Amino acid sequence: MKIVCVGAGPAGLYFAISAKLRDAGHEISVLERDPPGATYGWGVVYWDDLLDTLYINDRESAQRIRAASTVWQDQVVAIHGEHAYLSGYGYSVNRAVLLDELARRAVQLGVDVQHERAVDDIAEFADADLVVVADGANSRNRQRYAEQFGTELSQGRNPYIWLGTRRVFDEFTFGYEQTPHGWIWFHAYPSSAGVSTFIVECQEETWRALGFGELDDAATTRLLTEIFDEHLAGHALISAARGRPASWQRFTQVHNQTWRHANAVLIGDAAHTTHFTIGSGTRLAMIDALVLAEKLHEHEQTSNALKEFDGEGHAAMRVVQAAARTSMAWFEDVDRYTDRDAVDFCFAMSSRSGLQPPWRYQAHRLTQNPLARKALRVYCKGLRWLGARRRGESWKRPGAVSPP
Structure with a gap:
């Protein structure tokens, strides 16, 4: 098959890898309008379920991704000068490193990866057997054929901005600060050695009153550094990732009635988006890629x-997108919950996407005990070790999990 992938993000690159692994005879090109290394954001998060899938599908790229990843354990919520905790663990990897590793693996398998190759109309590939549209939530190609795909777009209410910091957060941290103009908060987690991702979010009214609409890049990071000074422990916020300054955004919800038209198919964020507060965007993009390759095979x-x-895909995404919309709505109305103490606020945040039985609240209060939390950390470390053993991870690679 002659296949053209538009977009060298996780979806496009991982599809190319997965399709080539199943049939080396495919002629696959991945076309990206940006130069190598020009990517937004800092780190992305994932969990064992994705890592298990990656190891089964392509051990080579899975090992590289795992070696470049950082483990974080527990989530902590800081509000009113207090802390509350949620047990668990996850992985994070710098987005630029992830794309570098996927591109390297794709080229190794014989995929033609071309950067600085813009595609504004997929009609130019009418001779291709398949065009995989994987150019993100703001896909120009999807918008050109919005009527055929049945595209529906809507925006979330809260402004947010992706930043970085040299303050290393060992835990996935949510920090909330009250300003004279309303609440503003961040989501932070380690991205790579010595750097953490730091996503700031607030309500529109607070954003306007704090003057972010008029501030330039330097003034924005200075003000946010002042607001979150206690959490940053003297470290500054960093705006530019690989030369690109960060900008405030509103989350774009993408839904398409169908993901296929003529010889084209949508995958990843071009097909569907889920709010960043559930941390599933990269996972869903790579699963799309793998499943599409398998169906073609x-x-x-x-x-x-x-x-x-x-x-x-549509059947699977209904539940996920509903949970993501619910999570986004919770943060858009977060001031309904900010009068609670840290423990109760943390429970409200953790249960935002579904009903919880009464015993879950009591269990949550129990896990705030330091001894109970220590026991859960040991238990989670054991689960992580068992998962790594099952996958056959090497203990000698940088970033590998060590036995407890």
Whole structure:
């Protein structure tokens, strides 16, 4: 098959890898309008379920991603000068490093990866057997054929900005600060050695009253550094990631009635988005890529493969997108909960996407005990070790999990 992937993000690159692994005879090109290394954001998070899937699908790239990743354990919520905790662990990897590793693996398998190659109309690839549209939530190609895909876009209410800091957060940290103009908060987690991702969010009214609409890049980071000074422990915030200054955004919710049109198919954020507060965007993009490659391998007719991918994908995404919308709405109305103490606020935040049985609240209060929390950390470390053993991870690689 002659396949063209538009967009060299996690979705496009991982599809190319997965398709080549299943049939080395595919002629696959990945076309990216930006130069190498020009990527937004800092780090992305994922969990064992994705790592398990990556190791099964392509051990080579999975090992590279895991080696470049950082483990964080527990989530901490800081509000009113108090702290509350949620047990668990996850992984984070710098987005630029992730893309570098995926691109390297794709090229190794014979994929033609071209940067600074803009595609504004997929009609130029009418001779291709398949065009995979993976150019993100703001996909120009999807918008050009919005009527055919049945595209529906809406924006979240809260402004947010992705920043970085040299303050290393060992835990996934949510910090809330009350200003004279309302609440503002951050989500922080380690991205790579010596650097953490620091996402700031607030309500529109607070954003306007604090003057962020008129402040330049330097003034914005200075003001945010002052607001979160106690959490940053003397470290500054960093705006530019690989030369690009960060900018305030509103989250774009993407829904398409169908992901296929003519010889094209949408995957990743071009097909669907989920709010960053549930941390599933990269995972869903890579799962899309893997499933599409598998469907193409299973079906002789491309049209049948795309039909099955579309139908099963939409069914799976309904629940995920509903949870993401609910999570986004909770943060948009966060001031309904900020009068609570840290423990109760933390429980409200952790249960924002679904109903919880009464015993979960009591269990949550119990885990605030230092001894109970220490026991849970040992338990989670054991789970992480067992998962790594199951995958056959090497203990000698940088970033590998060490036995407890």
